[in-house]
Every structure is written in structure tokens, then in C-alpha cells.
Amino acid sequence: MNRDFEFRQLLRAYRTGIISESTFDQEMKQLENGAGKGSNGSGGFRAFGRTYQSERDAILRFLEAASVGETNAGEALPKWLAICKTDCIRGGIKMVAEREAYHGRAFAQRLKELGGTMPDRNTEEARKNLAYISDPMITDLAKLQRGATRFPNPEETIRPIFEFAEMIKEDHETKEMVRLFAADELSTLKWQNALYAALTMQPDQASASAAA
Ligand SMILES: [Fe+2]
Numbered sequence: 001m002n003r004d005f006e007f008r009q010l011l012r013a014y015r016t017g018i019i020s021e022s023t024f025d026q027e028m029k030q031l032e033n034g035a036g037k038g039s040n041g042s043g044g045f046r047a048f049g050r051t052y053q054s055e056r057d058a059i060l061r062f063l064e065a066a067s068v069g070e071t072n073a074g075e076a077l078p079k080w081l082a083i084c085k086t087d088c089i090r091g092g093i094k095m096v097a098e099r100e101a102y103h104g105r106a107f108a109q110r111l112k113e114l115g116g117t118m119p120d121r122n123t124e125e126a127r128k129n130l131a132y133i134s135d136p137m138i139t140d141l142a143k144l145q146r147g148a149t150r151f152p153n154p155e156e157t158i159r160p161i162f163e164f165a166e167m168i169k170e171d172h173e174t175k176e177m178v179r180l181f182a183a184d185e186l187s188t189l190k191w192q193n194a195l196y197a198a199l200t201m202q203p204d205q206a207s208a209s210a211a212a
Helices: 003-015 021-032 055-083 087-113 124-133 140-150 154-167 172-199 203-211
Strands: 045-047 050-052
Touching: 003 021, 003 154, 045 055, 045 154, 050 055, 055 087, 055 124, 055 154, 055 172, 087 140, 087 172, 124 140, 140 172, 154 172
Parallel strands: none
Antiparallel strands: 045 050
16 A cells, blocks of 8 residues: 555545544654555554554544534535525435435444444534535535535545445444445435536537537
8 A cells, every 4th residue: 555545545534524634634644754554454444544443443433423424414404405596406405415414313323332422513614514505695506516526536535435334344233334325425426516517517518418
């Protein structure tokens, strides 16, 4: 595993909210010091570009981040829904909001079963996101564009989550939850990108594809 690859893994984990900014900084420092190399097979559990003490530790950290991120998104998206003026965007967001909310519930419950607790959800990032999404002055297209440009390659973005599910050997219950979660998230990102592309297609492209 080369350093560039590890860096990209870390960056992806950070951007999708799987690891916090402080964990990202910490891991980056280790990577710069060369600690990242050769750590595979040294007893720890490798996922998302970093080493966890054990599979259980990796699962708990994942469930903490995912329960917070998904629950917050499940609460924020209905605010957009309430002011969304674009039929096609509203239809998609309606489904995505439900998904996010149920991911949040299922992961929070699993976290509890494993003896963990959901971290504080009221983060600055969550507050900012809520303010943005509930702002009626920002167009639906701009909100859709923000998501589409943040994750331009859905497969690449979600791949580490599928890989994580594959790596889980002991906790079969969480493993299948993560697998289905990854499939949902991939579907959401693909929908977002496809709709944004369709809505922003140039008139000449649209007529060319209609003529084809
Ligand atoms: Fe999500």
C-alpha cells in the first residue's frame, strides 16, 4: 500500500464524515512520518486509511460517526423538503431523507447494543449545514450542485465503505448493515449526480440527445 493511496483513503474517509478532522490530522502526521507504511498485518484492523486496535474498535468508531451524520442528515433534509420548489428534486429528497433517518436510527441502535453511545450531534458543521439547507434564498439547483460537486465520483467515494463491510469477519450483524448502507449511499450519490447533470444539460446537448 503506497503513501499516495493511503492519503486518498484518509481524505475520502474525512470528506464522507467517517473520521473527524482531528483524527484526519493525527493520521496525516503519522503518514508524513512514515508510520503508515507496513502497518498492514501488524495486528491492528486497517480501514479507511488508518489502523484501529481491533475490528470492534473500527466498528464502534464507524457507528459513532455514521449515527451522527445520518441522523443529522435525516433531520436536515426535511427542512429542504418543506421549501423545495422543484418537483424532481423534491421527489428524490423525499426518499433520501427517509433513508438517512433510518440509517441514523439503525446505527444508533446497533451502537447502543455494542455498548457505545452516540456522540454529541450538535456540531458546528451540523448547524451550518442545517442553516444552508433551510435557507429559502438558496435555489434547489444550487443545493443539488453542492452535493454533486462534493462527490463527483460516487463509486470512488463509497468504495471504502463496501471494503469495510468486506473486511468485517466477526460481527456479522453490523457487516450486513454496513453493506446495505453502502448500497443506499451509492444510490443517493448517483441519483444526485445524474439529476444535476440532466438539469444543467446545455440546450444543444439536449437537442442532440433527443435527435439521437
Ligand atoms: Fe448518508
